[in-house]
Amino acid sequence: MLIRVLSEPRPGERRVALTPRGVSSLVERGHRVVLDPGAGVEAGFLDGAYAAAGAEVLGGDPPRADLVLGVGPLTAHEIGPAAAVVAFLDPLGDPEEIRRIAGAGITAIAMELIPRTTLAQSMDALSSQATVAGYEAVLVAASALPRLFPMMMTAAGTIRPSRVLVLGAGVAGLQAIATAKRLGGVVSGYDIRPAAREQIESLGVKFVGGPVTLDAEEADGYAGEVDPATRQAQQEALAAAVAESDVVITTAQVPGRRAPVLVTKEMVESMRPGAVVVDAAASTGGNCELTRPGEIVIHGAVTIHGPLDLASRGAGDASEMYSRNIISLLDHLIEDGELRIDPEDEIASACVTRGGEIVNQRVRDAVEGGI
Numbered sequence: 001m002l003i004r005v006l007s008e009p010r011p012g013e014r015r016v017a018l019t020p021r022g023v024s025s026l027v028e029r030g031h032r033v034v035l036d037p038g039a040g041v042e043a044g045f046l047d048g049a050y051a052a053a054g055a056e057v058l059g060g061d062p063p064r065a066d067l068v069l070g071v072g073p074l075t076a077h078e079i080g081p082a083a084a085v086v087a088f089l090d091p092l093g094d095p096e097e098i099r100r101i102a103g104a105g106i107t108a109i110a111m112e113l114i115p116r117t118t119l120a121q122s123m124d125a126l127s128s129q130a131t132v133a134g135y136e137a138v139l140v141a142a143s144a145l146p147r148l149f150p151m152m153m154t155a156a157g158t159i160r161p162s163r164v165l166v167l168g169a170g171v172a173g174l175q176a177i178a179t180a181k182r183l184g185g186v187v188s189g190y191d192i193r194p195a196a197r198e199q200i201e202s203l204g205v206k207f208v209g210g211p212v213t214l215d216a217e218e219a220d221g222y223a224g225e226v227d228p229a230t231r232q233a234q235q236e237a238l239a240a241a242v243a244e245s246d247v248v249i250t251t252a253q254v255p256g257r258r259a260p261v262l263v264t265k266e267m268v269e270s271m272r273p274g275a276v277v278v279d280a281a282a283s284t285g286g287n288c289e290l291t292r293p294g295e296i297v298i299h300g301a302v303t304i305h306g307p308l309d310l311a312s313r314g315a316g317d318a319s320e321m322y323s324r325n326i327i328s329l330l331d332h333l334i335e336d337g338e339l340r341i342d343p344e345d346e347i348a349s350a351c352v353t354r355g356g357e358i359v360n361q362r363v364r365d366a367v368e369g370g371i
Contacts, residue, residue, distance in 0.1 A: 001337055004065035005055070007036035009078045012308070014042035014315035015322060017069040017087065020053040022323035026330070027054035030337070034058045034065070043315040067339060069326055076100040084339050086326060088112050088125070091352045092256030093284070095366040102353035107339065111325070112255070113350040113360065120347060122328040127171045128321035133310035134175030134251065137280045140305055141247045142183060146274045150184020161186045165208065165245040167238070167262050167287060168252035169196040172280055176249045177203050188241060192234060210237035235264060243270040250287035251280045256366065263288040273301035282306035
């Protein structure tokens with residue numbers, strides 16, 4: 001197969017879909033790999049390293065590829081001439097672009113739709129990138145907070161530790177909890193899913209009281225929506241914990257939906273002067289009522305960060321993990337030099353377009369719902 005690695009078109013995106021190690025793996029399997037000049041530079045991978053791994057660095061108009069690899073999200077135009085694409089494609093958030101990709105005759109596999117199953121663990125790019133995002137969210141908070149995280153005994157007296165609250169205990173939230181604890185903060189966490197309490201407490205931190213419900217977890221392991229009454233009870237239960245915190249990190253997201261609002265304006269106004277909110281769910285609207293995606297908002301004496309590039313901030317390691325996810329997926333799907341998608345295979349749920357049609361039912365419903 002001719003496999004092309006994109007230079008990411010989105011401003012600020014520093015990751016790359018395939019690292020030189022990933023290139024070596026594909027070349028050893030007999031594939032031809034080409035990439036745009038400078039595709040991996042911002043992640044720390046120079047063109048020379050790709051060439052040494054067996055890739056061809058090509059300028060000018062891209063050749064028609066059997067498969068395009070990207071981080072994304074990508075448009076049909078950005079994908080270029082290709083039979084297939086593997087990337088984050090935001091199929092539930094931007095179904096109209098998926099319609100255009102289908103119209104271009106491109107078979108599209110959306111990495112965010114990889115199921116959370118035993119077979120797919122090594123392909124789960126949402127989890128690998130969330131690991132980096134959770135870590136980076138804490139670093140953003142630590143840098144912005146006008147205090148130190150750990151307790152320190154000094155000649156000038158004792159410095160009390162910062163209190164950190166993490167809302168949402170998926171992969172990003174659990175990584176944020178672990179990172180904040182390693183930095184010496186007094187950490188607590190909350191998630192509405194019943195199983196999350198044990199996961200939070202297993203990290204040696206306090207679970208904040210609040211409603212939990214089985215309805216908040218979908219069969220695929222991802223978070224689901226809850227009713228307005230439960231959301232109201234959740235906000236009321238969290239109000240005291242937010243008020244006592246120096247740092248609040250929010251990570252709660254629902255695939256294909258706006259992120260739930262967990263931190264209201266009134267809750268922000270109850271926080272200590274100099275407190276910091278880092279909203280890792282900013283890309284889907286944010287868990288804080290005052291979040292502006294991609295911006296830093298100062299409300300009273302509290303700073304609210306809405307970063308859109310958390311995983312990209314750790315571009316080198318994020319790219320390494322994403323590249324491994326891609327290789328694992330391709331090892332599963334490529335047979336005799338061709339991309340084969342068995343409709344009975346559980347991984348087939350990540351295929352959103354094929355043969356000029358949208359083949360994923362959830363995405364098809366999203367497209368039809370937008371008409």
